[in-house]
Amino acid sequence: MEREFGVKISYSKARRGKLHALNMLHAFGASIRGYIQYLRSVICVDGSHLKGPYKGTLLVATAQDGNKQIYPLAWGIVDAKTNKSWKWFLSNLKDLIGDSKELVFISDRKKSIQKAISQLFPSSRHGCCIWHMEKNLIQRYNNASLLFLFKRAATTFQVEDFERLMGQIRRVSERAHGYLERAGYSFGSRALFIEHRYNIMTNNYAESLNSMFRKARSLSITCLVEHIRSTMQKWFYERRANAEECSTLLTPRMENELRTTFENGTRLRAHVLTNNLTQVGISNDTDIVDLSEETCTSREFQLNHMPCVHASRAACFRGKTLYELCSRYYSSDYWKGAYSETIYPVPKEVDWVVPVPSANSS
Numbered sequence: 205m206e207r208e209f210g211v212k213i214s215y216s217k218a219r220r221g222k223l224h225a226l227n228m229l230h231a232f233g234a235s236i237r238g239y240i241q242y243l244r245s246v247i248c249v250d251g252s253h254l255k256g257p258y259k260g261t262l263l264v265a266t267a268q269d270g271n272k273q274i275y276p277l278a279w280g281i282v283d284a285k286t287n288k289s290w291k292w293f294l295s296n297l298k299d300l301i302g303d304s305k306e307l308v309f310i311s312d313r314k315k316s317i318q319k320a321i322s323q324l325f326p327s328s329r330h331g332c333c334i335w336h337m338e339k340n341l342i343q344r345y346n347n348a349s350l351l352f353l354f355k356r357a358a359t360t361f362q363v364e365d366f367e368r369l370m371g372q373i374r375r376v377s378e379r380a381h382g383y384l385e386r387a388g389y390s391f392g393s394r395a396l397f398i399e400h401r402y403n404i405m406t407n408n409y410a411e412s413l414n415s416m417f418r419k420a421r422s423l424s425i426t427c428l429v430e431h432i433r434s435t436m437q438k439w440f441y442e443r444r445a446n447a448e449e450c451s452t453l454l455t456p457r458m459e460n461e462l463r464t465t466f467e468n469g470t471r472l473r474a475h476v477l478t479n480n481l482t483q484v485g486i487s488n489d490t491d492i493v494d495l496s497e498e499t500c501t502s503r504e505f506q507l508n509h510m511p512c513v514h515a516s517r518a519a520c521f522r523g524k525t526l527y528e529l530c531s532r533y534y535s536s537d538y539w540k541g542a543y544s545e546t547i548y549p550v551p552k553e554v555d556w557v558v559p560v561p562s563a564n565s566s
């Protein structure tokens with residue numbers, strides 16, 4: 205600065221200035237286009253602190269591919285997890301993916317994220333991350349029966365079950381119940397969440413992404429960004445190769461899930477009710493499947509967009525193939541589509557002015 209502009213500034217000020225200049229969002233065209241065409245519109249957002257000399261926070265938005273693997277969409281590096289930085293990050297994301305009724309966000313529902321999402325994506329829905337809430341409950345209350353009830357309430361598909369369990373939570377701890385209500389737990393639970401969330405209950409995918417980059421978090425920002433880019437490039441290459449080899453109709457993980465569901469379904473009894481309705485189960489434990497509407501009274505079928513045990517049994521009973529009842533997002537064709545493009549290295553690197561990492565960051 206002194207040589208070029210004749211301005212004297214302290215070393216730390218120069219470094220802070222560099223951080224501001226590096227506030228940037230990285231989204232890869234290949235993953236944004238893959239997401240828009242081939243993935244469920246469920247996006248997890250999270251942030252984690254950087255450990256390098258520049259401090260700051262790494263914000264990530266991730267989706268999930270049909271094989272239940274993390275699919276990163278956008279990365280941003282900001283000063284801190286403030287209202288302003290979430291708004292900046294999410295408004296950039298909005299320019300790329302738009303807002304829609306089908307869009308679901310999953311986060312720890314901290315005020316700053318919540319505010320930015322409701323302002324920028326008014327049509328979307330916003331669920332809480334079950335994994336984050338569990339972590340908070342352990343920290344605040346550390347009560348085994350409370351955790352047990354919480355987990356059951358979080359995963360039930362039935363509204364009555366959910367309400368009964370919440371009542372029990374209240375009896376165990378009025379304060380914990382109040383905390384869950386304030387954090388929007390019921391709003392984000394499986395039973396009260398309507399459609400489109402599929403089976404994605406937590407954003408610990410975003411969180412595990414952060415842990416994968418734990419070491420890289422102490423790199424200088426430019427090195428971190430290049431590390432992320434090269435990791436994405438590798439993932440896209442490897443997964444494209446796996447998807448191209450896949451010979452089943454569904455992705456390997458969903459094919460396995462469907463097989464298990466089918467096997468468990470064969471133990472159940474099925475009876476015809478009407479042209480569309482099939483009763484599945486024994487005596488006082490029965491569910492009713494509607495194959496034309498693709499629903500089951502257990503609600504698992506319509507929420508996951510994959511047959512539950514009852515739907516599987518009903519389909520076999522009626523001579524329908526199970527694949528007809530699975531969302532296209534779980535198909536191996538969509539899986540291939542999501543990774544069809546390549547993530548390239550940054551072009552013409554010789555033309556780039558890359559800041560040299562300072563001595564104490566290496």
Ligand SMILES: [Zn+2]
Binds near residue numbers: 501503505512
């Ligand atoms: Zn069912």
